[in-house]
Amino acid sequence: MSVLRPMTARGREESHRAATPLELFFDLCFVVAVAQAGRQLVHALAEGHPQHGIPGYLMMFFAVWWAWMNFSWFSSAYDTDDALYRVVTLVQIAGVLILAAGVPRAFDRGDFTAVWFGYLVMRFAMVSQWLRAAHGAEGEERTTALRYAAGISLCQVGWLGLLLLPGHAKPWVFLVMAVLEMCVPPIAEHRHQTGWHPHHIAERYGLFTIIVLGETVSAATVAVQSAVDEHGSLGTLLPIAAGGLLIIFAAYWIYFAVPIHLHLASNSQAFLWGYGHYPVFVSAAAVGAGIEVAIETATGKAHIPTTAASAAVTVPTALFMLTVWLIHSRHQKRGPAQQLVLPVSAVLVLLCTFAGNRAVLAAGLVAAATVVVGVTLTARRAAREQDA
Template identity: 80%
Template sequence: MPVLMQARRRDERHRAATPLELFFDLCFVVAVAQAGRQLAHGLAEGHPGHGISGYLMLFFAVWWAWMNFSWFASAYDTDDVLYRVVTLVQMAGVLILAAGVPRAFAHSDFTVIWFGYLVMRLAMVTQWLRAAHGSRGAERRTALRYALGVTVCQIGWLGLLALPEHDIPWVFVVVGLLELAVPALAERERQTTWHPHHIAERYGLFTIIVLGETIAAATLAVQSALDRNDALGTLLPIAGGGLLLVFAAYWIYFAVGNQPKEYLNAEAPPGSWPNGADTSGASSLQFAMQGAGRYVHHAVGAGIDRGIGAASTGDAPHRDADAGRQLAAATIHRALRRDEREGAGPCGSHAETPAAVANADAGNGAPGYV
């Protein structure tokens, strides 16, 4: 029988990602891979503007749906039968969305994508309504505002179907900003009880899965090129450079080390971070927006393999080669500079305390994992 959905404690000990959440992430990576393939086709056909803009728009849609689920689950995951069934419906929605990606890129037909997004968001609204049913007062009003905000935004996405093709980017900009505003409006009275360590782990795990998909797709691209061309002298540097890019992307994200529990200081009382900053008056939007930088990181990481594939098959225009080398150099340079800034040694050890590391990232105002 379904249990009453109530908020989980923010100071809950030993909170970790569940197998259902990991399964959920795998389905989202399928959609990311589909968008990446269309990006590769756009680059190969000499239309980088269309490919990159379409990729970033679709990646935002997938990434924001993942964000919605992850932050909700951090506060309200009951892991009962009803919760699992609704989550499986969300997973079905993202797979429907993934199936519509090629049609959206080729013909600007967003019907299948919109329907897949509708399935995901209606499931999310159901979760928020269930949370409202199990709560009272300000917490109930917060859940209801979330349900209303998600519904209004989904109606806004109808612009993808109703407006002319040249207006589609503006639909993404306007409705995307509305999507980002929902947490601020919903939590203006009371914030949800998301778990800091759990959220940090969720971001990190999604990054690992995206980079894993990147390595798998790049490996298949190089293998395909080897089957058609035995020029190892050309392919091996491309494969090696691509692998170095993935390693650098990993290094940039996890520059604060490999012990998130120490960094986030799970022993700290609710309402404070390891650097002593009081978060009692902050909404989850403030910390979700720290993840906006991770949107760029995830999007770039997921797109690396497409560049490797285009280069290894010889489909990419030669004029992009210098830009690719510059991107690689900039990525590796940033990884090394950030590692130096964080005070990490060659094996990832840190001379500074977790508080000093957090303060070194004070420009972000939140832990480096988020």
């Protein structure tokens, strides 16, 4: 490994472009932040405060997701894997851990100091990466890198509003700054597209989806174990555990049922697809939190209506199905039957909310049936095309 090498753009047609061990390590460290956001959502929903818990969860998850996005697209375009690049990436990971440590205070007290400082550490590293890319580039490529560095720096200053403005203004500051953040990449790449690799980006998003689903499995498993240890009510918990497992397995199958890298041919398609993954990731992680809430309600630890506890699972499950279809699966589906599977299943999952104590199991069965129907329709179409 070289200590320092020129940071030149990677090629979009580069063969064998795959995620590196450093990128996998980077993703793994985000599990801590995802778990913190999910844990705070569980507490808020179980205590009957969705009006506080859901907006707080959405804001914290955006902060986590956007930090991951910034690095993932940059690394796809400029990964040099020299010593300096690795050190700067490890600094970014330190910022992620600082952000994760600040999530509870931001969620409960509206104190964003640690979150902002964690972002500052990550942004310092990210800006230095873009300046390094600009140093080794010329013309429009250099201008694009400098635009990224300037846009990220200005947005970081804008986030000071979370520290300086009164509490009632902070949600609006967050909303405005989130929109501005998402404007930086399209503006920066207006004249010159960075050399991100379609297959590599698709793989990176797929790996993060697996990590989020893995955190969901972990959270649900711990919740079941704790409930069994405290209450011993296995008969009550088994339908929830079985339904939750079916949902998670189905979510994995649904997401990876189609190859998507061939669809990422231009920046406009890639931006819509990449930004559209926010509800995909946020709903996948929320399923685990919902299963925990359903378990706490079933064992009497949480005192909220059964319908509300069921909705904590069915709503994110339906959102996951619908969003995956909208940005991902529909590009590979052919004919009305295939196109309608996920939207119809999302509606059926929502209806399971009113199935009482068996709502999670019913939603899991619908999710499993969705996979079976999807596989059957795909096989039939493949057979017809082969015969033709």
